[in-house]
Amino acid sequence: MRAILKPKDFNLKYSFESGQPLGFYADFLDNILSYNVHSHIVRVKQDADSGALKLESDSIQFAKAEVSSRFRLGDNMERIYNEISTDRFMEQSIQKYNGLRVTLNDPWETLVVFIISQNNNIKRIRNSTLRLIERFGKVTQFGKEFPSLDDFLDANESDFKAAGLGFRSRYMLHAIEYCTDNLDLRMLKNKDSSDIKDELLQIKGVGDKIADCVALMGYGKLDAFPIDVWIKRILEKVYFKGTTISIERLHDFAADKWGKYAGYAQQYLYWNARNNFSML
DNA sequence: ACCCAGGCGGGCG
DNA sequence: CGCCCGCATGGG
Numbered sequence: 001m002r003a004i005l006k007p008k009d010f011n012l013k014y015s016f017e018s019g020q021p022l023g024f025y026a027d028f029l030d031n032i033l034s035y036n037v038h039s040h041i042v043r044v045k046q047d048a049d050s051g052a053l054k055l056e057s058d059s060i061q062f063a064k065a066e067v068s069s070r071f072r073l074g075d076n077m078e079r080i081y082n083e084i085s086t087d088r089f090m091e092q093s094i095q096k097y098n099g100l101r102v103t104l105n106d107p108w109e110t111l112v113v114f115i116i117s118q119n120n121n122i123k124r125i126r127n128s129t130l131r132l133i134e135r136f137g138k139v140t141q142f143g144k145e146f147p148s149l150d151d152f153l154d155a156n157e158s159d160f161k162a163a164g165l166g167f168r169s170r171y172m173l174h175a176i177e178y179c180t181d182n183l184d185l186r187m188l189k190n191k192d193s194s195d196i197k198d199e200l201l202q203i204k205g206v207g208d209k210i211a212d213c214v215a216l217m218g219y220g221k222l223d224a225f226p227i228d229v230w231i232k233r234i235l236e237k238v239y240f241k242g243t244t245i246s247i248e249r250l251h252d253f254a255a256d257k258w259g260k261y262a263g264y265a266q267q268y269l270y271w272n273a274r275n276n277f278s279m280l
Numbered sequence: 281a282c283c284c285a286g287g288c289g290g291g292c293g
Numbered sequence: 294c295g296c297c298c299g300c301a302t303g304g305g
Contacts (some may be wrong), residue, residue, distance in 0.1 A: 019286060114286075114287095117285090117286050117287080118285090118286080118287040118288065119284090119285060119286095119287055119288080120285055120286080120287090121284075121285040121286090122285085122286080123285095124285075125285090125286080167288095168287095168288095171288085204288090204289075205287090205288070205289085206287095206288085207287060207288050207289085208287090208288090209286075209287060209288090210286090210287075210288085213286075226286075227286095228286040228287080229285085229286070229287085230286065231286085270286075274286085
């Protein structure tokens with residue numbers, strides 16, 4: 001079955017490729033995104049001219065809701081752009097990657113991929129994620145999908161080593177144990193980003209940056225501002241004349257400058273820095 | 281061969 | 294506290 005969505009200010013390619021959870025395991029071939037979730041298959045193609053989204057799924061009702069949620073199609077980008085366009089560099093970043101969305105993903109899924117992401121590169125994060133899905137993924141009629149917490153309950157360290165997680169393997173084991181015995185991730189949904197971070201920081205292997213990523217991309221807290229090496233580099237270069245600034249000060253800077261939409265600002269900074277840093 | 285990657289924990293001063 | 298080091302692995 002098929003359906004059409006016509007979102008404004010949306011770019012599927014940028015949103016998929018910009019280092020967010022779905023990009024670490026979904027397929028994007030011939031400009032067609034496809035992935036399995038909740039026992040359904042979703043395919044999305046964006047028309048190059050009109051920007052309209054053509055959806056295919058076994059359940060078109062599900063697919064519409066899933067894609068709208070995942071890519072935050074309800075966000076008023078005009079308003080968000082207006083709020084975060086506080087300087088020339090951000091305006092250029094928005095112009096260059098217009099339609100890039102922060103995505104909204106399952107909290108557990110987000111936690112897992114960003115634990116894998118530490119001291120790692122995009123290619124290896126994806127390879128490891130795909131191997132975890134192969135090993136632990138939920139089997140459906142359309143293929144395997146990202147494993148839930150329960151799917152990992154009998155996992156051991158050698159499974160994660162085999163998936164290439166290396167020293168992160170014991171972090172995964174601790175996350176599984178902690179989220180099973182001490183912390184129900186579903187209970188964090190209605191908390192604010194600061195409280196969510198405080199809870200996640202109890203997990204060994206989760207620090208300030210990963211906690212911000214989960215708050216932003218796993219819980220949709222748009223004020224969360226993950227600061228990785230790229231964000232630090234670009235902020236220091238563009239806004240501080242190349243001088244070294246502490247993470248704490250950079251957080252204050254971002255909160256002051258971009259406020260409740262700092263997470264969106266972060267995604268544009270990140271993707272611009274990743275693609276053009278040497279030229280900026 | 282060698283370097284480095286969307287960081288973090290632990291130990292030391 | 295802040296700083297610094299090691300960490301598993303494999304892609305470029």
